Amino acid sequence: MNESKKIPVSRKLAYGCGAGGGNVVSTVFASFLLSYYTDTALIAAAAVASMMVICRVFDGITDFVMGGLVDRTKSKLGKARPWLIAAGPLMLLGMTLTFRVNPNWADGTKIVYAYVTYIFVNCIVYTIVGVAHTALLARMTRDPKDRNTTSTFSSLMNGIVGLVVSTAVAAMYLQIGWANTGLILGVIACVLIMIPGLFCKETVGVDEVVEMDGPGAPAPKSDVPMMTQLKAVLTNRYFWIALVLGVIILLINANAVAFQIYYCNIVLNNPAVLVQLMAFGQAPGLIMLLFMPYISNKFSKRIFLTGCGIILAIGFAVTGMAGANVTMLLAGTVIRSLGISPMFAGLYAFCADAADYGEWKTGIRSEGFMASSQSIGSKIGMGLGQALPAFLLAFAGYEATAAVQSEAVVNIVRFGFGWLGVILAVLLIIGILLMDVEKYMPQIRAQIGDKRPPMEA
Numbered sequence: 001m002n003e004s005k006k007i008p009v010s011r012k013l014a015y016g017c018g019a020g021g022g023n024v025v026s027t028v029f030a031s032f033l034l035s036y037y038t039d040t041a042l043i044a045a046a047a048v049a050s051m052m053v054i055c056r057v058f059d060g061i062t063d064f065v066m067g068g069l070v071d072r073t074k075s076k077l078g079k080a081r082p083w084l085i086a087a088g089p090l091m092l093l094g095m096t097l098t099f100r101v102n103p104n105w106a107d108g109t110k111i112v113y114a115y116v117t118y119i120f121v122n123c124i125v126y127t128i129v130g131v132a133h134t135a136l137l138a139r140m141t142r143d144p145k146d147r148n149t150t151s152t153f154s155s156l157m158n159g160i161v162g163l164v165v166s167t168a169v170a171a172m173y174l175q176i177g178w179a180n181t182g183l184i185l186g187v188i189a190c191v192l193i194m195i196p197g198l199f200c201k202e203t204v205g206v207d208e209v210v211e212m213d214g215p216g217a218p219a220p221k222s223d224v225p226m227m228t229q230l231k232a233v234l235t236n237r238y239f240w241i242a243l244v245l246g247v248i249i250l251l252i253n254a255n256a257v258a259f260q261i262y263y264c265n266i267v268l269n270n271p272a273v274l275v276q277l278m279a280f281g282q283a284p285g286l287i288m289l290l291f292m293p294y295i296s297n298k299f300s301k302r303i304f305l306t307g308c309g310i311i312l313a314i315g316f317a318v319t320g321m322a323g324a325n326v327t328m329l330l331a332g333t334v335i336r337s338l339g340i341s342p343m344f345a346g347l348y349a350f351c352a353d354a355a356d357y358g359e360w361k362t363g364i365r366s367e368g369f370m371a372s373s374q375s376i377g378s379k380i381g382m383g384l385g386q387a388l389p390a391f392l393l394a395f396a397g398y399e400a401t402a403a404v405q406s407e408a409v410v411n412i413v414r415f416g417f418g419w420l421g422v423i424l425a426v427l428l429i430i431g432i433l434l435m436d437v438e439k440y441m442p443q444i445r446a447q448i449g450d451k452r453p454p455m456e457a
Contacts, residue, residue, distance in 0.1 A: 005141060005143075005203060006141070006143065006146055007140050007141050007146055007149075007150055010199070011140070011199065011200050011201060012149065012150045012153040012154075013153060013157070014195050014196050014198075014199040014200050015133075015136065015137065015140070015150055015153065015154055015196045015200050016153040016154040016155075016156060016157030016158070017157055017192045017193075017195035017196060018084060018129070018133045018136075018154075018192065018193055018195060018196035018197075019133065019154040019155065019157055019158040019161075019344075019348075020157040020158055020160065020161035020162075020192045021088070021091070021129070021161075021188070021189045021190070021191070021192030021193035021194075021195075022126065022129045022130060022133065022158075022189075022193065023158045023159075023161050023162045023165070024095075024161060024165050024185055024188055024189040024192065025091065025095065025121065025126055025129075025185075025189055026126075026162075026250075026254075026378075026382060027161075027162045027165045027166050027169075027257075028095075028165065028169060028185060029121075029122065029382065029386070030250075030253065030254040030257045030258060030382060030385060030386065031166055031169070031257040031258065031260075031261070031278070032169060032173070032261070033098075033386065034048060034258050034386050034389060034390055035258075035261045035262075036099065036178060037101070037114060038390075038400050039400050040101075040103065040178060041101035041103055041110055041114070042103045042110075042400070043101075043107070043110050043111060043114060044107075044394075045390045045391075045393050045394045045398060045400075046390070046391070046394040047111055048114070048386075048387075048390050049386075049387040049388075049390030049391045049394065050387075051111070051114060051115055051118060052118075052383045052384075052386045052387040052390070053383065053384075053387045055115070055118060055119055055122065055123055055383060056379070056380050056383045056384075058119060058123045059122070059123045059127070059376065059379045059380065059383070060376055060380075062123050062124060062127045063127050063130075063131060063372040063375045063376040063379070064230070064369070064372055064376075066083075066127050066128055066131040066132075066368070066372060066375070067131055067135075067230075067233075067366070067368040067369035067370070067371060067372030067375075068226045068229070068230065068368060068369060069083075069368065070083060070131055070132055070135050070367065070368030070371065071226070071229055071366050071367065071368035071369060072226065072368075073368075077197070077202075078136075078139060078201075078202030079135065079139065079202065079367070079368065080132040080133070080135045080136035080139060080197075080202065080367070080368075081132075081136065081196070081197040081198075081200060081202065082197065083128050083131075083132035083197070084128075084129065084132050084133060084136070084193055084194060084196055084197030085194050085197035085198060086128070087125055087128040087129045087132070087193050087194075088189075088190040088191065088193040088194035088197075089190055090124075090125045090128070091121070091125050091126075091129070091186060091189045091190055091193055092186040092187060092189065092190040093186070094117065094120050094121035094125050094186070095121065095182050095183070095185050095186030095189060096182055096183050096186045097117045097120070097182075098117045098118070098121055098182055099178040099179055099181065099182030100178075100179050100182070101113055101114060122379060122382075122383075123379075126379065127375055127379070129193055130371070130374065130375035130378060130379070131368060131371045131372050131374075131375045132197075132371075133196065133371075134348060134351050134352075134367075134370075134371035134374045134375065135355075135367035135368050135370070135371035136196060136200060136202070137150060137151065137154075137348055137349070137351075137352045138204065138351065138352040138355040138356070138367040138370070138371070139202040139203070139204045139367055140200060140201065140202065140203060140204065141203065141204065142204055142356065142445065142448075144349070144352075144353055144438070144441050144445075145293075145297045147349045147352045147353070148292065148293050148296045148297055148301065148345075148349050149293045150349075151345040151346070151348040151349040151352075152289055152290075152292050152293050152345050154344075154345065154348060155289050155292075155341065155342065155344050155345035155348070156286060156289050158344060159282055159283075159285055159286045159289065159341055160286065161192070162282050163278075163279065163282035163283055163286075165185065165188075166257075166278035166279075166281075166282060167275055167278045167279050167282075169181060169185070170274055170275050170278065171275070172184070204367075228364065229364055229366045229369055230366075230369055232358060232362040232364040232366060233358060233366050233369040233370055233373075235362070236354060236357065236358040236361065236362075236370070238350070238353075238354035238357055238358075238435075238437050239354065239358075239369075239370060239373045240373070241354075241431065241434050241435055242347065242350060242351050242354060242370075242373040242374055242377065243373040243374075243376055243377040244377060244431050245343075245347055245350075245377065245428070245431045245432070245435070246347060246373065246374050246375075246376070246377020246378040246380070246381055247377045247378075247380045247381040247384070248381060248424060248427055248428045248431060249340070249343045249344065249347060249377075249378070249381060249428065250377070250378045250379070250380075250381025250382045250385055251380075251381040251382075251384050251385045251388070251424060252312070252340065252381075252385070252421055252424045252425065252428065253340055253381075253385065254381065254382045254384075254385020254386055255384075255385040255388055255389060255416065255420065255421070255424070256281070256316075256336070256385075256417060256421055257281070257385075258385060258386055258389040258390075259389050259413060259416040259417040260274065260277050260278075260281075260417060261274060262389070262393065262398075262413045263277075263329075263413050263414070263417045264277065266405050266409060266410055266413050267323070267324060267410055267413055267414060268324055268326065268329075270326075273326060273329075276326075276330060277329075277330070277333055280330050280333040280334050280337065281333050281336065281337050282337060282341075283337070284334045284337040284338050284341075285337040285338055285339075285340060285341025285342070286341065287338070288308070288337075288338045288339075288341055288342050289341055289342055289345060291304075292304060292342050292345055292346070296346075296349075300438045301346045301349060301350065301435070301438060302432060302433065302435050302436060302438065304342065304346070305342065305343060305346045305432045305435070306429060306432050306433065308338070308339045308340075308342050308343060309339065309343075309425055309428050309429035309432055310339075310429065311335060311338050311339035312335075312336055312338075312339025312340055312343075312421075312425045312428070313339075313421075313422050313425035313426060313429070314335055314339075315332050315333070315334070315335030315336030315337070315338070315339055315421075316332065316336055316418055316419070316420075316421030316422045316425060317332075317418070317419075317422050318331055318332030318335055319332030319333060319336065319417060319418040319421070320332075320414070320415075320417075320418025320419040320421075320422065321418070322418070323414070332418070336421070339425070343428075347374055348374070350435055350437065351370055351371055351373065351374045352367075353437045353438065353441060354370055354373075354437055355367045355370040355371075356441070356444050356445075356448065357437050357440055357444060358370060359444075359448060360440070360443075360444045360447060360448055388416070389416055392412045392415075392416055393409065393412065393413075395412070396408040396409045396411070396412040397409060
């Protein structure tokens, strides 16, 4: 097959649906799960924070295992697609069970149930989705420009679904309760996750290579032990950069959306502003995504994402100064959205480029293990982004049943929603500056991407 063949728009849209399905889960977990556990299920904030941190250890194991499984998978559909098809129904089951904690259960029972369902959804099913979906992009084409465009489609769908879900859920759970809301969201996530598995096509690495024929030549995956693949990936410096970037991006996002519920309730004393914050935090970023393919292809993803990181820091600074000024708060949220939304698209494309780099350097191609860097980083970041607000709230003395919170709680909410984001944005910019894999892509394509003669499937 022609491994650099352009991806049709229909398949780009199908690929984007998978990101949207994953974002149903990540948006709800980042925005509402902490509040659901503390205020509806009546689980102590410190217990929730501990759970989210402890589960990160299990997460790291399942991500590496899943990366290896994708690399070793052989089917008529390819290596990544079968896992997406299987993950859809599992996500439906997980989302249905997560939001069925009975507040009248004993504290120990509630915590055990929360652990089991959280691990199932976040550490198992979401792992399958994250690794398989990221690996799929690297297997759809070797053309880095087409990957940039496809990842932009993916992030647009991701943002659109996130916007709809975040604004709708705030009203849904008040009208129909969390149990029914979880069921409906599970159905939506299930369908969207299965679409790329059913309608996308894998073309990269489909042809088996008989033998190694020099540096940069891919080895037959069936003959490469999993530990050899893992060692090759772990020596790829871009694996670690992708992992750290995933941590910081999701930490920034999850921390902000987790704190905004408390900001509306405690600082503004106006829960209705939450819907506006949800919309303003999603929609503007979709506009910025439209510029990503042009700027990234003309200059580089690193230049584009560095600019977005600066915008992100400015947005958080404005939010940090807003206090109870709703207009200023919304303005900061808009600016923040312009900076954060393109980060996800850039990370997807970066992981695909890094897989090519690893193949070029070692002769061993491993989209699955490479994709696990994004999955591990994202879930560590999401977990920390959920746990950090819980720890800070517990430290400040937050009481879910208190009519009025202390000044310490008010101050910690303001810090967490604003200035903490500035600090994290600076760290993100430093990480982006290390993301220089694109300078190798012309040489990689010349030595690897064009070595197979183009031919129609």
